[in-house]
Structures are given as structure tokens and as C-alpha cells.
Amino acid sequence: MKSAKGIALVCACAGIGACSAAPLEPARATRAAVAPTSPPAPVCGNAELLTGPENAPEGAVIVPAGDNTGFDFRRPGLTYWFAPGVHTLGTELFGQIAPGAHATFVGGPGAILDGQNANLYAFTGEAEGVTIRYLTIRNFGRGLDNNNEGVVNHNGGSGWIIEHDTIQDNDGAGVFLGSDNILSYNCLKDNGQYGFSMFKMPIESDSAIKNLVLDHNEIVGNNKDDWETRNPGCGCTGGGKFWDVNGARITNNWVHDNDSVGLWADTNNVDFLFEGNYIDHNTDEGIFYEISYNATIRYNTLRRNAWAKGVRNTGSPGPAIYLSESGGDARLASTVSGSTKLRIYENVLEDNFSGISIFENANRFCNSNGNTSKGYCTPFVHPTLIPSPHDETYVNPINATHPCYAQVGNEPYLTDCRWHAQNVEVTNNEFRFDPTVVPCAGTYCGVQALMATGENNIPWSPYTVASVQNAVMFGNGNVFANNHYYGPWRFAKGYGEKIRFDTWQAAPFLQDQGSTSDQGPPPKVPNVFDADTATLEGSTGQWSAWFSDTIAQTTNEAHGGTHSLEIAVTAPDGWGVQLANYPGYDITPGEKLVRIWAKSRTATAIQPKLTIKWLNVNREILQTDTVQLPTLTMAWQEASATVTAPAGTITVWGYLTGPGSAGTTLYIDDISIGDPP
Structure with missing residues (x-):
């Protein structure tokens, strides 16, 4: 992807996070008790949630409807009340609001801030503690100009609270997030690239963004500009995308009908909680957790995701939850996730193209040309940037002086130069798959995957595909257990070879112990020959x-x-x-x-x-x-x-x-x- 500053950052797969290490429990025979059984009340168009106060709060500065070009929005600590009607900021490219610190912006009933497809951004600057409520913010960006840019909180200011807003029909990302941001009860709809995203210049040995809360948002219809087609392989779209974040609570959101991934956490994210979300009918994965760590994914419902991706790319699973080179690591934080593992439990997955894919690419490690998050290393190797991502000419060369070349065959680098699919527990989930409902194509429809691929084509690499496959399947503590399966599920191992449920449960795999299936024993086949x-x-x-x-x-x-x-x-x-x-x-x-x-x-x-x-x-x-x-x-x-x-x-x-x-x-x-x- 590219950051809001136009910084080239290419990304690909998905990843995993960890959750608490509670003991494995018996499989449930019925729908998980606390996963939502239907979408939450809509936020988009919900006047009860989105309508602001009819009168200006006491002491507030009243902003009249019309052209607010000359209005002074820079004063710190003030509250601005936008009167009902349409507000504009002139027609200049950088007509925008640069708030003072701890300022509050409140919309009256029907207050709209309209960029007229003339202004690039709505709220910019580095001010801390800004609050934006009850506004409709629309039509910012000129065509495709806002690629990898954010309209609200364009600079990722800290401590922003964005709630009860409608942010729609903007180019780029509707919202950018910074540390200690809260995004709640918003309608993020039909934006050109993302509903929300973020990027901060990386900090050596630390996360660039910390402590996010995303709660009760409706995130729908984003990536209207179809950036994956315009820039194939960019990995730069979704309902929302996290990058280099430590600590995020993503709860009770309705993420649906986005023309890409629903929720995507990409590159060195740590300590995430996905809880109580309803994630439905996104064209690609519902949750994509990529080269990241320590997450809990629990009590979510994921339905009808990755139908388009599964049909489009029949050579690999189109999963509801995609964990790529991700897992638990005890050396990293677990305040939010509650565990140094990556745990996925008590979720309901129904009629997605496939289920959960735990994947590792043998060629993807720090300082290799298989690392599509270019320039980044794992949190355990220094320098973590090779070179700094602000270098637009960077094309992922191999740095022969970096320890992930010169010493990659020796510990600790042999372990720490890789992002690992490790310490993943998939337990007590309900998996439903009806091949008469899902538009199946290829061989990976209705599959759970625990696999690794790649090629043995990096002469100096100490990693082989076989060794990585063996680690992912047998050595990294990855466990499916106590789940319940409805429908003809199959299971992919190794390079992706499909096996039956009974084989998956038997030696040497011994996966899904305590799990059940409604399929019963394999049917009798009088002749296996074609x-x-x-x-x-x-x-x-x-x-x-x-x-x-x-x-x-x-x-x-x-x-x-x-x-x-x-x-x-x-x-x-x-x-x-x-x-x-x-x-x-x-x-x-x-x-x-x-x-x-x-x-x-x-x-x-x-x-x-x-x-x-x-x-x-x-x-x-x-x-x-x-x-x-x-x-x-x-x-x-x-x-x-x-x-x-x-x-x-x-x-x-x-x-x-x-x-x-x-x-x-x-x-x-x-x-x-x-x-x-």
C-alpha cells in the first residue's frame, strides 16, 4: 500500500493475532451463544444516532451554513456548532479545517460539510484531542487524487474522537486514525478506497500508532474506485485497514458489502481484539490479519465473505478469516487481546467461500524479496526498516550488511527474521457451509487450511518450503479443536492438498480433537476410479x-x-x-x-x-x-x-x-x- 504521505508500502497476505490461553472446552452443538445472530441496528441513515443538537451548546461558536472559507477554526479548546444546511470550504484544493488542540465540532440536524469534489481533505493538522460529532462529511477529493490519503484526521492526530458522523462518497479513506483515537457510531460508506485507514512514519523498536477503539460503526460499500484493479497487487483497499498498531479494540461493528477485505490488519500489528462484529458479504476476506501478532477474534459472525475472491483466485482459499505469517509471541503486548497466543473462538462462520486459512510463505521474511511489506522487519530485528520507507525509489533490494542476510542462518536471526504462523488456537467455533448457496469454483471452496507454500529459489535463504510446512503443521503450536462443522468441509495441508475430516483428525495431523461434523462417516464409494x-x-x-x-x-x-x-x-x-x-x-x-x-x-x-x-x-x-x-x-x-x-x-x-x-x-x-x- 501507499501511506497518506504517498509513501510506497506494498502489502499482500493476511495474518493472525492471539487471544487468551483459556483451556479448550467441549464443542457446542448449537450456534455460539454470544455471536450476533443478525446485523446490528443500521447506523447509516439512522436519524436517532446521527442527528445532532438542534441548538448550539452553551458557549459554542455558531458556524452558519454556506461558504465557511474565511471562518477561523484554529482556536484551541472551543466548540463549533454547524448550523443545519450545507457547509463548504471554497473551491481551493487545500480548502480544509485545521483545528486547534482539543477543539470540538458538532453538527446540528442535517449539517453537511461538502467538499464539492474540489477540496482534498476535510480535517487536517497535528492538533491533539479533537472531537467531531453529528456531521455528514462528503465529496472530498478530486477524482483519484486522494489515493492513500485520509479525509478526516488526515495527519493522524492523537486523541481524536470521531462519533455519530456520516462520512461518505469521499476519495481515498474516509477517516485516518492516530494514537488514542476513538471511532464509534459512524456511517463510513461508499468511500473511494477505505472507510478508514492509517499510516504514521515507523518508529524504530516501537509501534507508530497505539490504542485504538472502533465500536458500533457501520462500514459499507467502500473501495468504490476499485484500486486493486487500477493497481494490481497493491493490497491497498478494504472496509478498513490497520498498519503498525499496538492495541486495538474492534467491537460491535457491522462491516458489509465492501468491494475488498472487510477488516485488514497489515504489518507488525500487535494486541488486537475483534469482538461482537457482524461481517457480511465483503468481496474478499472478512478479517485479514497479516504479519502481525497476539490477537483475539471471538464472538463474531462472518457470513458470505470472499465469494468474489474465491471465484477470482481458485488457486488458493478465499477464507472468511485469513491469517498470514501471523500468530502469538510472548515477547509482545497482550493487554487488549488478553493472551500471547492468537485465539479464534466462539465465532459463527456461515457460507463464506472457505473458513479459516492459516498460511505461511517460506520466502517471506525480513530483507528478502518475498517480503511484500517492503522495508519492514519483524519487531525483534534491528534495524527494522531497510531502508526507511520514505525512499520512493526503494524496490526491495537485498541489503547484504543487514543481519537478516549476513547472519540469517544463525540464532536469534534464524527465528526472528521471519513472521511465523504460530501459537494459533481455533476452538469452539461453528462452521456452516452449504455448497448450493456458495458460488463455488476451483478446489478450495469449503476448506479450512493449515498450509505453507513458496519456492526454494533464494540461494542464501536458510528456510525451505518443507521445513516451514513441517513447522506450521506440527511444530508451531497451531491447533484446531472442539469446533462444530455443518456441511461437506475439507481440510488443506502442506501445499494445499485437500484431505477428509477423518484424516484431518487422525495421525499424524491430530487436528480438531473434540470437534464434530454433521456429515457422519464418509459415504460408501463402490468405485473410486473415474x-x-x-x-x-x-x-x-x-x-x-x-x-x-x-x-x-x-x-x-x-x-x-x-x-x-x-x-x-x-x-x-x-x-x-x-x-x-x-x-x-x-x-x-x-x-x-x-x-x-x-x-x-x-x-x-x-x-x-x-x-x-x-x-x-x-x-x-x-x-x-x-x-x-x-x-x-x-x-x-x-x-x-x-x-x-x-x-x-x-x-x-x-x-x-x-x-x-x-x-x-x-x-x-x-x-x-x-x-x-
Whole structure:
């Protein structure tokens, strides 16, 4: 993203935060008791919440409707009452209000501050303790001029209170926030880039912005200017975005129908509480917590989020909650979140494109070209800026003198140069997914993810994809437990390979202990092969020549239908055909029935053998079984066997071999491996 000052800051994924370390509790069978079951009362258009006093408060300076260009708003400590009607600030680009310290601005009924699409900003300056209430603030910015700029509190002043306002139809961000700001009971609607955002120049070894409260706001319809299309990959839109904040309470907000992420915390945020929010129908993630720490996400309802993103990017999950390179760290604050972990509990997630994605990119670490929050390091490495982000020419070069290059293979840098997906607990949540409601596309619809990707293409990096995947899955204290699932959920691990609920719960993953699902045991599947591989009616399916033969789909012979697989032996001393889809077909453990029909073209006697291999999630072969076919004749014969796929089986793969000399031809048809009737 770019800051309000036009500072280039590129960001990408999402992250995690931590919550209190209460013991894991039994799963609930009903909707989480304190997550909201419906949206709160609207703020936008709600006269009871947004209408200011009919008369000026005692001692207030009255601001008449009309052109207020020459009005003196700089006096500290005064209250200004805006009379009903439309107020303007002339047509100059920098026609704006620069308040004095501790000034208060109050709108009378129907008071509107209108930028006329001529002024860039409404309230600017560094004054502390400013209060703005009961105003409609609209139409600031000239077209796209306000990209990464804020209209209200443009300079991120400290101690501002912004409440009961309507801030809409502005370019850039409707509101910028600074330390000790309170944003409550506002309508932040249809702004060009964000409803709210923030940026302060980074402070070495400290957070730039501290102590935010966002409560009972309605945040709707933002990113009207579609900045992600104008600047692909900018990561610079949303209902609202946090950057480098220590301590934020985000409670009881209705965040909906934004053309991007709902709530996005990006880069070195620490100690967040998301509680009681209703987050609905945002095109991208509902909550995106990215390279950040120590958050509690509890008692929220997230519905119908990331539908557009999931369909647009089918190569990864479109989650309701996206935690990217984020988690808990005991070295950082936990005053607001209540824990040095990242805990997600007692939430209701319903009909989002997918559920919760815990993700880590092996290439993303401080001073690497995979770090899209360019110039930033983790809070534990100094310098934390490489170089200062005010350098517009910075294109993320590798600094060979920085410890996250020169010493990255040694502790503490091996640990501290990375943002980690670690110490995440996902417990006691209710996950509902109906694929007839969600516009599914690709393979990640209705998925929970605990995964890591990347490439081993940074020669000096000590991190490999395999080591990061192993840490995220097994070594970093990431736990799903005591959740309740409704619908056909699947689970992504490793690079994103999908597995069933029973496999997710079993060794080696052992996730979601104590959790339940309404899906029951996996349904019986009489044949795991696809139709062509089984019957050869449409093609040769997954059958592939292996050695000393050629294969073809043929109508010369057929046991069922009109086609079979013809195997023509081309050399002496044996032949083989195999399935070309290693590690094979998804299958459950337990008793299986294997069937295959075969015949020879001539009276030459051959006796093929079908070899079956049962594999676990790590593609390790757990067991090998063989089914010996009878000596083939010119009539169709069946070979069948009942075998047991061992515990831990996730896929089945196989091949067919046999004796024969060049010129021998045989046929196979109607092959099946599946649950017995």
C-alpha cells in the first residue's frame, strides 16, 4: 500500500493475532451463544444516532451554513456548532479545517460539510484531542487524487474522537486514525478506497500508532474506485485497514458489502481484539490479519465473505478469516487481546467461500524479496526498516550488511527474521457451509487450511518450503479443536492438498480433537476410479503404457459397453501398464472390493497380476496387495478379491503386469476398487 504521505508500502497476505490461553472446552452443538445472530441496528441513515443538537451548546461558536472559507477554526479548546444546511470550504484544493488542540465540532440536524469534489481533505493538522460529532462529511477529493490519503484526521492526530458522523462518497479513506483515537457510531460508506485507514512514519523498536477503539460503526460499500484493479497487487483497499498498531479494540461493528477485505490488519500489528462484529458479504476476506501478532477474534459472525475472491483466485482459499505469517509471541503486548497466543473462538462462520486459512510463505521474511511489506522487519530485528520507507525509489533490494542476510542462518536471526504462523488456537467455533448457496469454483471452496507454500529459489535463504510446512503443521503450536462443522468441509495441508475430516483428525495431523461434523462417516464409494479408467468408454482414462507394450482404447472387444483397453506386448520378458495419476485416487481405509475383467486375443496363455498400493497423506506406501488374474483365455473372465486398506490410507494406486512375448494382445475392462456392497 501507499501511506497518506504517498509513501510506497506494498502489502499482500493476511495474518493472525492471539487471544487468551483459556483451556479448550467441549464443542457446542448449537450456534455460539454470544455471536450476533443478525446485523446490528443500521447506523447509516439512522436519524436517532446521527442527528445532532438542534441548538448550539452553551458557549459554542455558531458556524452558519454556506461558504465557511474565511471562518477561523484554529482556536484551541472551543466548540463549533454547524448550523443545519450545507457547509463548504471554497473551491481551493487545500480548502480544509485545521483545528486547534482539543477543539470540538458538532453538527446540528442535517449539517453537511461538502467538499464539492474540489477540496482534498476535510480535517487536517497535528492538533491533539479533537472531537467531531453529528456531521455528514462528503465529496472530498478530486477524482483519484486522494489515493492513500485520509479525509478526516488526515495527519493522524492523537486523541481524536470521531462519533455519530456520516462520512461518505469521499476519495481515498474516509477517516485516518492516530494514537488514542476513538471511532464509534459512524456511517463510513461508499468511500473511494477505505472507510478508514492509517499510516504514521515507523518508529524504530516501537509501534507508530497505539490504542485504538472502533465500536458500533457501520462500514459499507467502500473501495468504490476499485484500486486493486487500477493497481494490481497493491493490497491497498478494504472496509478498513490497520498498519503498525499496538492495541486495538474492534467491537460491535457491522462491516458489509465492501468491494475488498472487510477488516485488514497489515504489518507488525500487535494486541488486537475483534469482538461482537457482524461481517457480511465483503468481496474478499472478512478479517485479514497479516504479519502481525497476539490477537483475539471471538464472538463474531462472518457470513458470505470472499465469494468474489474465491471465484477470482481458485488457486488458493478465499477464507472468511485469513491469517498470514501471523500468530502469538510472548515477547509482545497482550493487554487488549488478553493472551500471547492468537485465539479464534466462539465465532459463527456461515457460507463464506472457505473458513479459516492459516498460511505461511517460506520466502517471506525480513530483507528478502518475498517480503511484500517492503522495508519492514519483524519487531525483534534491528534495524527494522531497510531502508526507511520514505525512499520512493526503494524496490526491495537485498541489503547484504543487514543481519537478516549476513547472519540469517544463525540464532536469534534464524527465528526472528521471519513472521511465523504460530501459537494459533481455533476452538469452539461453528462452521456452516452449504455448497448450493456458495458460488463455488476451483478446489478450495469449503476448506479450512493449515498450509505453507513458496519456492526454494533464494540461494542464501536458510528456510525451505518443507521445513516451514513441517513447522506450521506440527511444530508451531497451531491447533484446531472442539469446533462444530455443518456441511461437506475439507481440510488443506502442506501445499494445499485437500484431505477428509477423518484424516484431518487422525495421525499424524491430530487436528480438531473434540470437534464434530454433521456429515457422519464418509459415504460408501463402490468405485473410486473415474468412469473412463473403469469402463474405457470415453478414453483410456488414467491407464498408461509402462514398459514393453502399447495401449489403446478399442471397440474390438468389450465386456460391458462398447470399449475396452487393448494391451499389445512389444518385447519379451514381461510388460506393464500403470495408472498415471500417482499417488492415485482418494479412498478411505477399511475393507475394499477389487474387480477386473480380462481376456486374451489368441489362445496364448498369460496370467497377469494387478498390484495395489495404499498410501498415506505423505505419499508413503503403507501396504501392497496383489490380485492374481486367472490364466487368460479368449473368453472374458473376472478376477476379484476383498482386501483391507490399512489405517491412515488416503489414496490407492496400482499397476498391471504379466508375462508375454511380442505380439501378445490382451484386453481389460470394468475395473473397480471400492467399498463392498
